[in-house]
Amino acid sequence: MKGSFFRSMTWLHTWVGLLVCWLLYLIFFAGTISFFRDEVSLWNQPSIHNIEQQTDRIGAQKQQIITGVEYLNAQAPNAPNWRITLPEERIPYLTYGFAKPKEPGQRRASFNNSRLDPNTMQPLPPFVDTRGGNFFYRLHFDLHYIDVKTARWIVCFASLFMLIALISGIVIHKRIFKDMFVFRANKGSRSWLDVHNLSSVFALPFHLMITYTGIITLIFMLFPHPVNTVYEEGMTGFFKDFSPSNPINNKAKGEAELVPMKTILDQVYTKWPNADINRVMISNPNKAAATIMVLVSPGKALRDQTPRLIFNGVTGELIAQTDDELTGSKALYESLNSMHTGRFAEPLLRGLYFLGGIAGCIMIATGCIMWAKRLRERMKKNTQPSWGLKLVEGLNLGTLMGLPLATSAFFLANRLLSKQVAERADKEILAFFLTWLCVFIIAFVKRDKLQWCVMAAINSIACFSVPVVNALTTEGNIIQYLRNDQWALFMFDSLFLLFGLLFLLQTEKLRTGLQTKKRLHISTQEQKI
Amino acid sequence: MITLLPFSLCLIAFNCFALAKYNHFKDVFNKRPTQQQRLILLSVAWISILLSLLLCVNQLQGYGGLQFCGYMTLSALIVMIFYSFLVRLTKLFNLLILVILAMSTLFFGLNGL
Numbered sequence: 001m002k003g004s005f006f007r008s009m010t011w012l013h014t015w016v017g018l019l020v021c022w023l024l025y026l027i028f029f030a031g032t033i034s035f036f037r038d039e040v041s042l043w044n045q046p047s048i049h050n051i052e053q054q055t056d057r058i059g060a061q062k063q064q065i066i067t068g069v070e071y072l073n074a075q076a077p078n079a080p081n082w083r084i085t086l087p088e089e090r091i092p093y094l095t096y097g098f099a100k101p102k103e104p105g106q107r108r109a110s111f112n113n114s115r116l117d118p119n120t121m122q123p124l125p126p127f128v129d130t131r132g133g134n135f136f137y138r139l140h141f142d143l144h145y146i147d148v149k150t151a152r153w154i155v156c157f158a159s160l161f162m163l164i165a166l167i168s169g170i171v172i173h174k175r176i177f178k179d180m181f182v183f184r185a186n187k188g189s190r191s192w193l194d195v196h197n198l199s200s201v202f203a204l205p206f207h208l209m210i211t212y213t214g215i216i217t218l219i220f221m222l223f224p225h226p227v228n229t230v231y232e233e234g235m236t237g238f239f240k241d242f243s244p245s246n247p248i249n250n251k252a253k254g255e256a257e258l259v260p261m262k263t264i265l266d267q268v269y270t271k272w273p274n275a276d277i278n279r280v281m282i283s284n285p286n287k288a289a290a291t292i293m294v295l296v297s298p299g300k301a302l303r304d305q306t307p308r309l310i311f312n313g314v315t316g317e318l319i320a321q322t323d324d325e326l327t328g329s330k331a332l333y334e335s336l337n338s339m340h341t342g343r344f345a346e347p348l349l350r351g352l353y354f355l356g357g358i359a360g361c362i363m364i365a366t367g368c369i370m371w372a373k374r375l376r377e378r379m380k381k382n383t384q385p386s387w388g389l390k391l392v393e394g395l396n397l398g399t400l401m402g403l404p405l406a407t408s409a410f411f412l413a414n415r416l417l418s419k420q421v422a423e424r425a426d427k428e429i430l431a432f433f434l435t436w437l438c439v440f441i442i443a444f445v446k447r448d449k450l451q452w453c454v455m456a457a458i459n460s461i462a463c464f465s466v467p468v469v470n471a472l473t474t475e476g477n478i479i480q481y482l483r484n485d486q487w488a489l490f491m492f493d494s495l496f497l498l499f500g501l502l503f504l505l506q507t508e509k510l511r512t513g514l515q516t517k518k519r520l521h522i523s524t525q526e527q528k529i
Numbered sequence: 530m531i532t533l534l535p536f537s538l539c540l541i542a543f544n545c546f547a548l549a550k551y552n553h554f555k556d557v558f559n560k561r562p563t564q565q566q567r568l569i570l571l572s573v574a575w576i577s578i579l580l581s582l583l584l585c586v587n588q589l590q591g592y593g594g595l596q597f598c599g600y601m602t603l604s605a606l607i608v609m610i611f612y613s614f615l616v617r618l619t620k621l622f623n624l625l626i627l628v629i630l631a632m633s634t635l636f637f638g639l640n641g642l
Contacts, residue, residue, distance in 0.1 A: 205601065206599070209595075
C-alpha cells in the first residue's frame with residue numbers, strides 16, 4: 001500500500017507538473033519581474049531618471065494637492081474627472097491629470113496627464129510610449145494576446161496544478177530534512193534533482209504562499225455563486241458593498257463651486273495625522289454632484305485596498321470611508337491579496353520576494369528538464385526519440401531560453417525604437433513576442449546541446465547589451481547610477497550584468513561538454529578503425 | 530543594522546541545523562558529533578529561528594512573517610553553498626556569523642535602551 005501510495009503521488013507530481021510547467025514558468029517569470037513593476041517602469045522612462053528624491057515628501061503633499069486643483073481648474077474646469085497622483089518612494093514624479101470625454105465604445109476614459117518634477121514643479125520632458133513594468137504585471141495573469149477572462153481561468157488552473165504538484169512533491173520527497181543542504185555537483189540527473197529539490201525546499205513557504213494566494217486573488221471569478229446568490233446585482237453589488245468607492249452615486253444636478261482643498265485635507269490629517277497621501281480623485285468637479293476621494297498609503301498593515309476617505313465635493317462633508325477595523329473575512333481576503341502582490345513591501349522584502357520568485361523559476365525549469373533527461377537516459381541506443389519527448393524538449397528550449405531572451409529584446413526595443421514611432425508601446429511588446437517565437441522555431445527545428453549552447457551565448461550577449469545600450473542611448477550609465485545613489489537603476493543594470501555572466505558560464509559549461517562528447521566520439525571511431 | 534539581527538539569527542539557526550547532521554559536522558570538524566552536541570545544536574537552532582520570527586513580526590508587523598520566510602530562503606541558500614562548495618571556509622563562516630550576531634545584538638540593545 002505504502003509503495004503504491006508513493007508511486008501514485010510520484011505519478012501525480014510528474015504529470016501535474018509536466019502538463020503546465022511551461023505556462024507556470026511564464027507566470028512565475030512575469031510575476032517575479034512584476035515585484036519590481038515601478039522600477040522597471042522607471043528604467044523604461046529615461047526622462048524621469050534624474051529626478052531627485054524629495055527631502056520632505058510627505059510634508060510637501062498638502063501644497064502639491066492644492067496647486068494641482070488650481071492647475072486642473074484652470075486647464076479643464078469641465079472635465080468629468082480630475083486625478084492628482086503624488087510621488088511615492090518608488091515613483092518620483094507628480095501627475096496632474098484630467099479625463100478626456102469618452103469616445104463611442106470606449107469603456108474607460110483616457111486621461112490627459114501633465115507630469116511634473118516635485119522638487120521644481122516644472123513639467124517633465126514628454127514621456128516615451130511604453131508599458132514598462134505593467135506589461136509583465138498583466139502578462140503574469142492576462143497572458144497578453146488571450147481574452148482576459150479565458151486567460152485568467154487558464155492561469156487559475158495552472159496555479160491549482162502547481163499547488164497539487166507542490167503538495168505531492170512534499171509527500172514524495174522522503175529526505176526533505178536529511179538532504180536539506182546537500183548538493184551533488186556533476187552527477188547528471190542526480191544534480192538536476194538536487195537543484196530541483198533545493199530550490200523547492202529553500203523557498204517552500206514562499207512557493208506555497210504565492211501559489212495559494214494567487215488562486216485567492218481570483219477567487220470571486222472561480223466561485224461566483226455565493227455572491228450571485230446573496231446580491232441581486234451579483235458581483236457589481238458585492239463590490240459596491242466591499243469598497244467604499246462604489247456606493248457614491250451623487251445625482252445632484254447643476255453647477256457648484258468646489259470646496260477648498262484645505263478643508264478636505266484638514267479632515268484627512270485630523271483622522272490620520274501622519275497620512276502619506278497617494279492619490280486624490282475628484283469626480284464631476286465644479287458640479288453639484290462633485291465627490292473627492294483621498295487615498296492614503298496603508299503603511300505596514302497587510303491590506304491590499306488603499307485606505308480612503310470620500311467627501312462631498314461641494315459641502316466638504318465626509319460621506320464614506322474604508323473600515324478602520326476590518327471584519328474577519330475582509331481582513332483575511334485583504335491580507336492574502338497583499339501577501340501575493342507585496343505591493344506595499346519594503347525594498348528588502350521585495351528583494352526577498354524576488355529571490356523566492358527566482359527559486360520558483362529554477363524549480364519549474366529543472367522539473368521540465370529532468371523529465372526529458374530521464375527519458376533520454378532510459379532510451380535504448382539507436383532508437384528514435386518519441387514525438388512526446390521531441391515536443392517536451394522543444395518546449396523546454398523555447399520557453400526556458402526564449403523568455404529571458406524576449407525580455408532582453410523588450411528592454412532593448414525600449415531604448416532603440418525611435419520616440420516618434422506610432423504605437424511604440426505595442427512595438428516593444430511585439431519585439432518581445434517575435435523574439436520568443438524565433439527561439440521556438442529554432443527549438444522545434446533542432447534542440448540538441450549545441451542549440452542550448454548557442455541560445456545561452458545569445459542570451460548572454462543580449463543581457464550584457466542591455467546596460468551597454470542604455471549607457472549609449474541615455475545620459476546615465478551604471479557607474480553614474482552608483483555614484484548618484486540611483487539604486488533602482490543601478491540594481492536593474494547590475495542584474496542584467498549578473499544574468500549575462502550566468503548565461504556565459506552556462507555557455508562555457510555546455511561548450512566543454514560538447515567538446516568532451518566530440519573527443520569521445522572521435523576516439524571511439526579510431527578504436528573501431 | 531537592526532534588520533541584520535533577525536537575519537543573523539536565522540543564519541545561525543540554519544547553520545546549527547546543518548551542523549547537527551552527522552555528515553556536515555564530520556566535513557567541518559573531522560569527527561562525528563556526540564548526542565549531547567547534536568542536542569545543543571538543535572536547541573540553539575530552534576531558539577534562534579523562533580527569536581528571528583518574533584523579531585521580524587515585531588519590526589514589520591504584517592509583513593514580518595513574509596520577511597522571515599525570505600530570510601529562511603536566503604539563509605538556507607548561503608548555508609548550502611558553504612557546506613557543498615566551500616567546506617574549508619565553513620569555520621571562518623561560522624565565526625563571521627557570530628561576530629555579525631554579536632554586533633547586531635549590541636546595536637539592537639543600545640537602540641532599545
